Amino acid sequence: MADVESFTLDHTAVKAPYVRLIAVEHGPKGDAISNFDVRFVQPNEGEIPTAGLHTIEHVIASQLRDHLDGVIDISPFGCRTGFHLMTWGEPAIADVVAGIRESLRFIAEDAQWEDVPGVSAVECGNYRDHSLHSAREWSRLILDQGISLDAFERVGV
Template sequence: MNVESFNLDHRTVAAPYVRLADTKVLPGGDVITKYDVRFCQPNVDHLEMPSLHSLEHLMAEHSRNHSDRVIDISPMGCQTGFYVILQGEWEYDAVLDLVQATLEDVLEATEVPAANVVQCGWAASHTLSGAQAVARDFLAKRGEWAQVSA
């Protein structure tokens, strides 16, 4: 299939993890890399939408404090994690450091950025405490992030 994650056997992965999902060289020669940052075990658990939504806002905002090469942080439709899309090629440990620093910022946040009707399409669906709980749980398992398969 054309979509990398559709070729991943979701039964064989063991969340939480951070996995290089794809590297693309664009026609102009620029390189982008996509990482699968999986918080929940596929088909077993998922993130509740207000927590996922708030974590999206928080990670999108705070990740850019640590790198100007963040292109996008997007939630997965299955609500089990996020795709982190970065400019250029990255050392794996640098990606882990970026994710860790970003989630540590989430724990220190006092509000969800842009969680209002002017800047968000569903402003009522947010929870700072829920996003922080998800971040805290993921950070507590930092030693497991490199282990993708059971």
């Protein structure tokens, strides 16, 4: 069985919120795909409720693409403490953090229900499980704590 990097990470040693580059993979034609750990909540100490996380997912998937080039996907961890972010190329962690901050700021301060994409039965596999209120509260909390440029030290917060 192949090793999965996230299962080898010492989740007790990290200091959330942070953005961490997990790996850069190069395709057969030299294209680079970067995989980031975007951790919003300290592992094993809390988790974002499903409805709030779901709404953050929908809004950040759209907003982040306005602030960071090359976004392929941003998907929540099953543990509900953050997201995997996949991008083309090798963006600097500081640029990723800036895009995440601006996306969370939008959720915390400006987003209205009409700004949440994909919330109908046609567009979403669990459209009834959303909460903009929870998404706002968690976005504010994450921004207030600051997003570190390092997973193990509070840097650039």
